[in-house]
Amino acid sequence: MLTRKIQYPELETLLARGGQQLLTYIQYKVHDPHLAEDILQDSLLKALQAAPNLRSREKLIPWFYRIVQRAIADTYRKHRREQQAYRRYAEAAEEASLSPEDRQMICRCFQELLPTLRPAYRHLIEAIDLNGKRPKEVAQELGITPNNLHVRLHRARRQLRRRLEAACTFCLDHSYFDCAC
Template sequence: MNDEVVSKLLNHREKLLGYVRKRLSSPELAEDVLQESLIKALRAAPDLRDEEKLLPWFYRILNNAIIDVYRRKHIETEHLEPYSEEKDLAITPEDEENLCNCFRELIPTLKPEYGELIEALDLNERDPKKVAEGLGITLNNLKVRRHRARQALRERLEETCRSCAKHGCLDCTCKHN
């Protein structure tokens, strides 16, 4: 029975693969889902009572596998997204040594709420969720405020430090160093 099931399913391979490809963005992922589903079908084939229902039964296996892919993507996105933002913003120890410290003197010249955000989030590395809760705002609102605070600081740096600020403020030649 197993050999018959496999050969019947393989006769429809292109049609089955096309079905999966329409539902998944990656052709490689579609191929993997089809292969895994074929393995599941092979294992469960002895329990199949009516061979005429083979294709509808296999489509159910494929649909479940596709749903599982989307569930995994959702979970990965939900749990890994916060870390990807932090990774992009990470400063290497070498950059930190060369970083211009002019910005520290400019923080008090910003709006008080901007200075407090930069101190809390960027310098003290406090948890954004806790900072947002403390301010009584949403996390999205905090992100907007943080962006505006950084933008204001950048503008102050460009006014004060000129060329070094536009190039990342590395190897600063300002008198404030």
């Protein structure tokens, strides 16, 4: 038995009947009416472009709902990436704003303990935390992946923190900017 391809008018008719319900569903998921309308329009466009390949009328609505659900998930992923990029930018701007006077006031214990770290760890802390280099640049310089760099940086910071906690009890209780060790 030959199956015929669904034509655009059938798709438009089926989607027009449930369009408001679909928009309400998307608004419930994203909590933004304007964003919901954008997602619906993008989903309709994708559906209309792919409709000639759909062969079963019974699968039309579930197929379209999958398109919509993927579009919602993509929106959340994009939003999360934008938030992470903003957070990294804010952290980098904060680090870069450290004046030379503030750098000199950093706990003497920190300055004395930094050379005692493994050379690779010391290099990471100096490059990223003190000199404000972007992690991606440092990873490229070292020939490692960004994920590997983040693991190493975490270990370096953890090692430095443990040494500071063991050696610098006064500053730990008060302030690293008011070192009295």
